[in-house]
Amino acid sequence: MSLDVLERVAREAGGRIVAALAAYFRDLDIAEDAYGDACAKAVETWPEHGTPFDPAGWLYRAAQRKGIDALRRRRTRKRLMPEAPPPEPTAEQLMMEDAGEIPDERLRLIFVCCHPAVAPDARAALTLRLVCGLSTGEIARAFLVPEPTLAQRLVRAKRKIAEAGVPFEVPGREAWAGRLEAVLSTLEVAYAKAHEDAAGAGVHARYATEVLELTGVLAELVPTEPEVFALAAMVRYAEARRPARLDARGAMVPLSEQDPLLWRRALIEEGDVYLRRAWGPGPLGARTLQAAIHGTWCWRKSLAESAPWSQVLWLYDAMVEQRDDVVVRVNRAVALAEVEGAEVGLRELEGLDSRGVSGYLPYHALRAHLLRRCGRVAEALAAYDAALALDPGDAERKWLERRRAEVGVAIESGGGELR
Amino acid sequence: MKYALLIYDDERAYGVDKNGPAMQEIVAKHMVFGKELGAARLGGAGLKNTAAATTIRTVQGVKTVHDGPFAETKEQLGGFYLIEAADLDAAIAIAKKVPLVQDGSIEIRPVMGGA
Numbered sequence: 001m002s003l004d005v006l007e008r009v010a011r012e013a014g015g016r017i018v019a020a021l022a023a024y025f026r027d028l029d030i031a032e033d034a035y036g037d038a039c040a041k042a043v044e045t046w047p048e049h050g051t052p053f054d055p056a057g058w059l060y061r062a063a064q065r066k067g068i069d070a071l072r073r074r075r076t077r078k079r080l081m082p083e084a085p086p087p088e089p090t091a092e093q094l095m096m097e098d099a100g101e102i103p104d105e106r107l108r109l110i111f112v113c114c115h116p117a118v119a120p121d122a123r124a125a126l127t128l129r130l131v132c133g134l135s136t137g138e139i140a141r142a143f144l145v146p147e148p149t150l151a152q153r154l155v156r157a158k159r160k161i162a163e164a165g166v167p168f169e170v171p172g173r174e175a176w177a178g179r180l181e182a183v184l185s186t187l188e189v190a191y192a193k194a195h196e197d198a199a200g201a202g203v204h205a206r207y208a209t210e211v212l213e214l215t216g217v218l219a220e221l222v223p224t225e226p227e228v229f230a231l232a233a234m235v236r237y238a239e240a241r242r243p244a245r246l247d248a249r250g251a252m253v254p255l256s257e258q259d260p261l262l263w264r265r266a267l268i269e270e271g272d273v274y275l276r277r278a279w280g281p282g283p284l285g286a287r288t289l290q291a292a293i294h295g296t297w298c299w300r301k302s303l304a305e306s307a308p309w310s311q312v313l314w315l316y317d318a319m320v321e322q323r324d325d326v327v328v329r330v331n332r333a334v335a336l337a338e339v340e341g342a343e344v345g346l347r348e349l350e351g352l353d354s355r356g357v358s359g360y361l362p363y364h365a366l367r368a369h370l371l372r373r374c375g376r377v378a379e380a381l382a383a384y385d386a387a388l389a390l391d392p393g394d395a396e397r398k399w400l401e402r403r404r405a406e407v408g409v410a411i412e413s414g415g416g417e418l419r
Numbered sequence: 420m421k422y423a424l425l426i427y428d429d430e431r432a433y434g435v436d437k438n439g440p441a442m443q444e445i446v447a448k449h450m451v452f453g454k455e456l457g458a459a460r461l462g463g464a465g466l467k468n469t470a471a472a473t474t475i476r477t478v479q480g481v482k483t484v485h486d487g488p489f490a491e492t493k494e495q496l497g498g499f500y501l502i503e504a505a506d507l508d509a510a511i512a513i514a515k516k517v518p519l520v521q522d523g524s525i526e527i528r529p530v531m532g533g534a
Binding site for chain 1: 508
């Protein structure tokens with residue numbers, strides 16, 4: 001029973017505790033080790049003495065003590081001078097004490113993990129490890145790298161932070177420009193991983209809410225930056241749609257076919273508040289436009305209401321001015337095909353052929369749908385095959401296979417209008 | 420913490436033997452910068468050009484003397500500062516102010532035992 005409590009507390013408060021420890025000791029290794037030791041101690045003592053009154057506070061306090069011990073041992077080793085250890089508190093003392101509020105140092109820790117002096121490929125992983133408390137194995141699976149590779153990346157990044165003297169501080173306003181972008185893109189990468197898992201049941205499920213919360217914390221701390229609000233809005237809109245993203249068979253449901261009645265209204269309203277704050281008089285950044293696109297979808301009240309394709313196209317037109325990459329272009333082509341027809345959408349896709357789209361699954365999926373709508377059945381089948389060959393996630397694979405099967409049936413029954 | 424700021428740029432900009440007009444310009448800038456640093460500057464120097472460099476190479480315990488720098492590169496180590504700074508952010512702020520007359524790089528290296 002008490003171990004269930006430990007597991008829940010570790011999941012809910014682990015990141016906060018490690019962040020507070022890291023800020024306290026200004027050392028990531030000591031913070032992590034001390035937290036691990038405290039958990040081990042909890043496993044040892046809670047079943048026997050009962051669960052403490054404030055389990056998170058207990059863990060924080062116990063870890064602080066372990067960390068101080070470790071620091072003292074380290075210093076003693078260096079100076080070769082024995083120092084008296086602090087008296088070990090009794091189990092009763094430990095049980096009674098209440099650490100009160102554990103300081104929320106997660107933001108400080110995010111800025112450490114996302115420092116420009118940390119290798120870019122390690123930033124998101126380090127943030128997820130230390131701030132969200134994911135295991136190395138979980139992160140390795142989410143990032144599709146072998147676990148030893150990821151573990152080594154984390155070790156290297158932590159060593160760099162310690163040796164180069166990366167400060168455990170939230171940088172001052174004057175440094176926001178460079179530092180904030182690194183933080184925002186790291187949180188974006190982290191959320192994208194959680195979003196890919198449509199069912200929310202896989203290894204990423206745990207940190208979708210963490211990332212959501214972190215963007216809220218960031219918006220509170222940096223109440224002047226539109227891009228911060230935009231990210232906070234975007235993840236809320238995306239997360240709000242989670243209950244509608246899979247059908248009963250576990251296949252993906254495209255955005256325009258999702259039932260808005262299943263979306264989580266409270267999150268959408270939160271997103272609206274952030275989007276209004278991001279939508280300033282100045283030029284709109286790429287993240288603000290992205291959030292607005294998500295918002296535009298989320299304002300649809302039911303499937304009876306027509307899909308907002310023309311507004312979405314307008315926003316993607318503005319987006320291309322800011323960020324003209326393949327991802328934006330393919331998404332724009334979806335809206336373009338709905339507004340101006342499948343042929344126009346296909347022509348737009350053809351224009352992307354030279355831009356390295358062959359490994360980009362949504363390109364092949366969209367191309368397949370548009371070819372099928374144009375009645376080019378054989379080409380559509382080939383395009384579905386190309387998409388399926390790129391190893392889509394479970395939900396997307398089921399959806400693609402179903403659409404592909406529909407085309408196959410159409411051939412057997414002599415073609416006909418497909419939509 | 421103590422940090423070394425290593426200055427890399429293309430030494431050809433300073434003329435043969437580093438005595439062109441760009442050299443006078445950069446020396447004047449370093450004088451101003453050094454004053455600005457005050458007590459944070461623990462040491463430092465400009466280096467003569469790589470034509471004056473001699474490298475001792477040790478291969479399998481055998482030491483040989485060579486003319487020239489350790490490596491032929493487009494940008495060369497042209498000088499360094501040794502500074503005291505609270506942390507990496509403070510060191511970065513200082514490194515951004517190190518004068519350059521052209522494109523170049525400042526490498527920030529924590530000094531061993533300088534924490």
